[in-house]
Amino acid sequence: MELPRSNVHTATLNVDDTTKYFDDVGCMVLWAQKHEIDLKNSKIEIFSNDTSKYIDAQSAFYSINENTPMHYGFSAYEKPKEGVISFDEMQIRMLRGEHMANPKIRKHILGY
Numbered sequence: 001m002e003l004p005r006s007n008v009h010t011a012t013l014n015v016d017d018t019t020k021y022f023d024d025v026g027c028m029v030l031w032a033q034k035h036e037i038d039l040k041n042s043k044i045e046i047f048s049n050d051t052s053k054y055i056d057a058q059s060a061f062y063s064i065n066e067n068t069p070m071h072y073g074f075s076a077y078e079k080p081k082e083g084v085i086s087f088d089e090m091q092i093r094m095l096r097g098e099h100m101a102n103p104k105i106r107k108h109i110l111g112y
Contacts, residue, residue: 010069011057014043025057026072026101029094039091048078062090065100065109073100073109 011022015037022028025046032039044057049066060076061084068075074090085093093099100106 011044011046012054013037013039024068024070024072025062025074025076025090026068026094026099027070029091033095046076049075050081051078053078058087060087061085062087064090064093068100071101073106 011025011028013020013022013028013032015035020028020031022031028044029039031037032042040058045054046057046060047053048055048060049063055076055078057076060078061080062074062076063081063084065073066075067073072094074094077084098105100109106112
């Protein structure tokens with residue numbers, strides 16, 4: 001979900017000299033696809049859970065099973081840790097529907 005300019009956001013995407021704000025990185029991925037935005041050539045910042053600052057989203061590491069605003073489960077970390085994936089892998093999983101908002105994927109990830 002795109003947000004109005006706010007200090008409460010998870011991800012920012014700069015497009016055509018305009019900054020777009022998103023509540024969840026998954027929403028940013030879906031919005032970019034809908035608007036045919038090439039994320040590989042975009043400036044994206046994301047809030048890092050481990051350092052509590054905004055970092056380059058494409059160099060971040062993503063967990064897949066956390067509680068996020070839209071329940072997709074992808075949370076960013078500046079430093080690698082066990083079980084994280086790359087930005088590219090997160091984007092692929094988001095576009096395939098392989099995220100925690102999908103009940104089948106949630107069940108698989110959580111081991112129910």
